[in-house]
Amino acid sequence: MGDFWNDGDPIVDTAAPEGPIETRWERRKFNAKLVNPANRRKLTVIVVGTGLAGGSAAATLAEAGYHVKSYCYQDSPRRAHSIAAQGGINAAKNYRNDGDSIYRLFYDTVKGGDFRARESNVYRLATVSVNIIDQCVAQGVPFAREYGGLLDNRSFGGTQVSRTFYARGQTGQQLLLGAYQAMERQIGLGNIEMNARHEMLELIIVEGKARGIVVRDMVTGEITTEMADAVVLASGGYGNVFFLSTNAKGCNVTASWRAHRKGALFANPCYTQIHPTCIPESGTHQSKLTLMSESLRNDGRVWVPKRAEDCQKPAAEIAEEDRDYYLERIYPSFGNLVPRDIASRAAKNVCDEGRGVGPGGLGVYLDFADAIKRLGQKAVEAKYGNLFEMYQRITGEDPYQVPMRIYPAVHYTMGGLWVDYDLQSTVPGLFVVGEANFSDHGANRLGASALMQGLGDGYFVLPTTLGNYLANGPFEKISEDHASVKEAREQVEGRIKRLLEIDGDRTVDSFHRELGHIMWEYCGMERTEEGLTKAIGLIRSLHEEFWQRVKVPGTGEQLNQNLEKAGRVADFFELAELMCIDALHRRESCGGHFRGESQTPDGEALRHDDEFSYVAAWEYATGESAKPTLHKEQLEFEYVHPSTRSYK
Amino acid sequence: MDIKVRVWRQTDPDTAGKMVTYGVKDISPDASFLEMLDVLNESLILDGDDPIAFDHDCREGICGACSMVIDGVAHGPEKATTTCQLHMRHFKDGDVIDVEPWRAAAFPVIKDLVVDRSAFDDIIAAGGYITAPTGAAPEAHATPVPKVDADLAFEAATCIGCGACVAACPNGSAMLFTAAKVAHLGLMPQGQPERDTRVIDMLQAQDDAGFGGCTNMGECTQVCPKGIPLTLIGRLNADYRQAVRKKF
Numbered sequence: 064m065g066d067f068w069n070d071g072d073p074i075v076d077t078a079a080p081e082g083p084i085e086t087r088w089e090r091r092k093f094n095a096k097l098v099n100p101a102n103r104r105k106l107t108v109i110v111v112g113t114g115l116a117g118g119s120a121a122a123t124l125a126e127a128g129y130h131v132k133s134y135c136y137q138d139s140p141r142r143a144h145s146i147a148a149q150g151g152i153n154a155a156k157n158y159r160n161d162g163d164s165i166y167r168l169f170y171d172t173v174k175g176g177d178f179r180a181r182e183s184n185v186y187r188l189a190t191v192s193v194n195i196i197d198q199c200v201a202q203g204v205p206f207a208r209e210y211g212g213l214l215d216n217r218s219f220g221g222t223q224v225s226r227t228f229y230a231r232g233q234t235g236q237q238l239l240l241g242a243y244q245a246m247e248r249q250i251g252l253g254n255i256e257m258n259a260r261h262e263m264l265e266l267i268i269v270e271g272k273a274r275g276i277v278v279r280d281m282v283t284g285e286i287t288t289e290m291a292d293a294v295v296l297a298s299g300g301y302g303n304v305f306f307l308s309t310n311a312k313g314c315n316v317t318a319s320w321r322a323h324r325k326g327a328l329f330a331n332p333c334y335t336q337i338h339p340t341c342i343p344e345s346g347t348h349q350s351k352l353t354l355m356s357e358s359l360r361n362d363g364r365v366w367v368p369k370r371a372e373d374c375q376k377p378a379a380e381i382a383e384e385d386r387d388y389y390l391e392r393i394y395p396s397f398g399n400l401v402p403r404d405i406a407s408r409a410a411k412n413v414c415d416e417g418r419g420v421g422p423g424g425l426g427v428y429l430d431f432a433d434a435i436k437r438l439g440q441k442a443v444e445a446k447y448g449n450l451f452e453m454y455q456r457i458t459g460e461d462p463y464q465v466p467m468r469i470y471p472a473v474h475y476t477m478g479g480l481w482v483d484y485d486l487q488s489t490v491p492g493l494f495v496v497g498e499a500n501f502s503d504h505g506a507n508r509l510g511a512s513a514l515m516q517g518l519g520d521g522y523f524v525l526p527t528t529l530g531n532y533l534a535n536g537p538f539e540k541i542s543e544d545h546a547s548v549k550e551a552r553e554q555v556e557g558r559i560k561r562l563l564e565i566d567g568d569r570t571v572d573s574f575h576r577e578l579g580h581i582m583w584e585y586c587g588m589e590r591t592e593e594g595l596t597k598a599i600g601l602i603r604s605l606h607e608e609f610w611q612r613v614k615v616p617g618t619g620e621q622l623n624q625n626l627e628k629a630g631r632v633a634d635f636f637e638l639a640e641l642m643c644i645d646a647l648h649r650r651e652s653c654g655g656h657f658r659g660e661s662q663t664p665d666g667e668a669l670r671h672d673d674e675f676s677y678v679a680a681w682e683y684a685t686g687e688s689a690k691p692t693l694h695k696e697q698l699e700f701e702y703v704h705p706s707t708r709s710y711k
Numbered sequence: 712m713d714i715k716v717r718v719w720r721q722t723d724p725d726t727a728g729k730m731v732t733y734g735v736k737d738i739s740p741d742a743s744f745l746e747m748l749d750v751l752n753e754s755l756i757l758d759g760d761d762p763i764a765f766d767h768d769c770r771e772g773i774c775g776a777c778s779m780v781i782d783g784v785a786h787g788p789e790k791a792t793t794t795c796q797l798h799m800r801h802f803k804d805g806d807v808i809d810v811e812p813w814r815a816a817a818f819p820v821i822k823d824l825v826v827d828r829s830a831f832d833d834i835i836a837a838g839g840y841i842t843a844p845t846g847a848a849p850e851a852h853a854t855p856v857p858k859v860d861a862d863l864a865f866e867a868a869t870c871i872g873c874g875a876c877v878a879a880c881p882n883g884s885a886m887l888f889t890a891a892k893v894a895h896l897g898l899m900p901q902g903q904p905e906r907d908t909r910v911i912d913m914l915q916a917q918d919d920a921g922f923g924g925c926t927n928m929g930e931c932t933q934v935c936p937k938g939i940p941l942t943l944i945g946r947l948n949a950d951y952r953q954a955v956r957k958k959f
């Protein structure tokens with residue numbers, strides 16, 4: 064495998080305090096240096112991203128007195144992709160008195176992450192979870208309540224306790240509006256300088272420290288350099304490398320990737336989460352996929368025809384004995400409620416066997432006929448009415464009459480920039496929060512935990528740890544003429560010029576779609592050495608073709624949505640290659656990463672703790688033919704001991 | 712199906728725009744309206760033309776980015792549906808569909824179908840929040856909120872800030888948007904201390920941003936993808952009168 068990467072030094076210092084896990088965060092906070100309130104105004108912090116992580120961080124830092132400059136690519140900070148989260152947010156409040164605790168949430172998260180997360184970070188996340196709910200309620204987030212006026216909870220994603228707080232199916236929207244309003248208050252007070260429709264295209268490093276970013280004003284095309292004492296990336300996940308995913312169209316890896324190219328290690332890029340219940344593709348025009356709540360599997364039964372030749376027939380014409388309720392058959396005790404990754408892989412397997420239904424044979428049925436018979440249409444409507452309506456709006460089919468069709472789709476990326484306990488990357492002064500970092504979820508994220516992590520990072524963790532760093536400042540003022548600043552700016556200008564000058568004969572989207580196909584096929588639900596090696600070759604040649612044949616219309620000095628896309632897709636190419644290399648090197652199955660070669664005789668994921676109990680942090684390959692370098696952060700499990708899951 | 716679209720093309724804020732007709736062939740009825748435009752844009756690019764610029768992101772009806780007036784109606788013909796959730800099966804083969812940007816004094820056109828809605832953010836910055844600095848929050852269960860109030864507040868809070876209400880209003884008023892936020896926060900006990908200043912400051916910001924006055928035409932609620940009811944404007948007016956009475 065030496066063909067694809069080099070081995071580097073291990074990572075030994077994660078900045079996590081030692082000692083009892085319950086008090087590590089307390090001790091970190093106590094030992095953190097404080098910034099004199101009078102000095103804070105003189106310190107500038109750049110925050111890229113206004114989702115739950117960036118929005119909460121910007122508001123909190125501004126309240127603390129720092130001067131904050133915020134950036135997002137949408138026309139308003141309120142539209143960050145966090146707005147789309149549906150199900151809920153976890154917190155160890157134990158309001159149900161059902162045995163929940165900080166320790167249990169910590170335990171569930173480490174186990175759910177398939178023992179590939181750092182215990183110290185996860186414990187802290189569970190600790191701050193309770194403060195998040197208090198904070199959001201104080202802001203007026205309209206969580207669901209019971210008749211007594213107290214907060215309602217539900218159980219989510221197979222946990223045995225009810226710890227998920229929610230606001231109908233729009234939890235992300237309501238939490239984000241809370242953070243956005245707190246931000247707007249600080250904008251009104253002049254403490255945050257908001258730059259919507261501005262895209263970060265490069266990181267500026269001066270004398271080893273992150274000191275600024277290069278941004279493009281997406282309306283005028285003007286390129287500027289923005290300086291600060293520290294830079295925070297809160298730019299979200301990279302699921303769109305697959306082209307089709309449940310992410311918003313603009314989600315991208317550019318901010319993280321630019322930092323990676325400048326020295327920040329990228330951890331576990333191959334860990335992706337694929338959600339089993341999404342609405343399938345309807346044709347070649349498909350531009351994104353829509354998630355349907357997982358709760359549907361509580362009452363719907365998943366099946367495909369036993370025989371491939373039946374797949375073209377309407378569902379109603381397929382007799383009961385000709386249907387294969389494959390989840391119930393393979394997993395008799397969990398049935399339709401097996402975890403996300405198992406349900407996803409099983410769906411792909413039956414479709415690969417030629418037994419898929421709907422356009423292209425890429426779908427399986429989720430049938431409510433039994434539930435309607437058992438509970439009555441009214442009861443089913445009360446439970447799932449809004450989801451059925453959404454399904455019908457998109458597909459034009461009535462799920463009360465014909466079974467729904469579902470198919471797995473890319474949903475979340477656990478990998479991201481490597482950060483230490485302080486959420487600082489390997490570039491001093493560059494902090495990374497939310498989905499953009501790799502921390503907390505290991506190889507698999509539990510439902511309702513991304514919102515918790517984003518807000519935990521932004522409201523509670525970063526403001527403390529960033530203060531510790533800034534206590535060494537204010538740092539020397541950097542002029543725009545500094546060689547490093549000029550160089551970063553020239554890199555951005557050069558790239559834009561190059562993209563515009565190719566003037567080839569293929570659109571950006573056509574490249575992005577093709578890249579997505581490669582990734583889905585070879586680096587999706589099941590990965591093999593053969594497939595990944597092939598994928599790396601395919602990605603490299605398509606990448607080369609991109610720089611020769613892409614056609615980007617228009618100029619750089621105007622609103623140019625294709626230029627924006629082209630820059631993002633160019634970075635996706637590089638990321639895709641690293642994802643495949645990471646997947647290739649990890650010769651085990653864990654969480655969202657399933658290696659065909661590493662399974663039990665009955666097809667379950669097989670971890671290899673002896674060999675792979677580490678975080679794979681990659682250093683960017685410099686030079687033309689150079690390979691990325693692998694740095695390992697060994698994981699210690701002092702509290703939760705690795706075990707194997709079983710759903711049979 | 713084959714259709715034609717007549718689209719507003721405008722290169723920048725300072726140049727006059729015009730409607731331009733394009734044919735779109737062989738489009739699937741299952742495609743969304745935005746996907747139909749994607750397909751058209753792909754062919755425009757390859758023909759060396761400028762693709763049509765439009766705002767969009769989530770394509771799930773929740774971010775509020777998409778914003779088109781379709782055949783004269785903000786977000787198009789389907790009720791309670793954003794542009795991104797509108798599908799081509801609601802049109803017929805041979806249809807000629809008009810596509811225009813939001814038009815309102817406070818929302819200047821940037822390019823083609825993209826407008827500047829930052830005035831909405833200014834209204835929120837003026838008072839659309841509850842002051843609750845991080846770290847100062849009491850235990851969440853310290854203040855129970857009656858379920859009816861919480862549910863009503865939630866309904867008002869579902870506004871996605873798309874601006875269709877403004878685009879549909881003959882006066883270009885932002886009243887439904889502002890009313891939704893005033894109701895959301897005013898219905899919660901946490902929102903009471905700032906209730907009076909909030910409504911006064913937000914209405915002031917609305918005027919300053921160049922939105923028109925509300926004359927109860929009700930067009931806003933007709934196009935609102937989230938069904939924000941007109942009654943919230945009545946609630947806002949009552950809040951405003953009370954706040955002014957207390958102040959003077």
Ligand SMILES: Cc1cc2nc3c(=O)[nH]c(=O)nc-3n(C[C@H](O)[C@H](O)[C@H](O)COP(=O)(O)OP(=O)(O)OC[C@H]3O[C@@H](n4cnc5c(N)ncnc54)[C@H](O)[C@@H]3O)c2cc1C
Pocket residue numbers: 111112113114115116117134135136137140142143144145146147148149150151152234235261262263264297298299300309310311314315317318354474475496497498499510511512513514515517
């Ligand atoms: C459909 C769906 C449903 C989900 N449901 C749940 C759920 O129920 N519970 C849960 O816990 N999680 C859920 N998740 C996951 C969760 O929503 C996300 O992981 C989380 O919201 C990410 O937040 P974030 O702040 O890290 O990033 P985002 O919200 O993605 O924000 C990224 C920000 O960065 C900005 N940005 C990006 N690149 C640049 C750049 N180059 N320059 C400038 N700005 C940039 C964007 O403008 C944006 O403001 C769901 C995800 C999806 C897709």
Ligand code: SF4
Pocket residue numbers: 869870871872873874875876877887888891931934935936937938939
């Ligand atoms: S009130 Fe309705 S139409 Fe107006 S911005 Fe909100 S969601 Fe859009």
Ligand code: FES
Pocket residue numbers: 766767768769770771772773774775776777793794795796
């Ligand atoms: S694109 Fe988000 S609401 Fe339409």
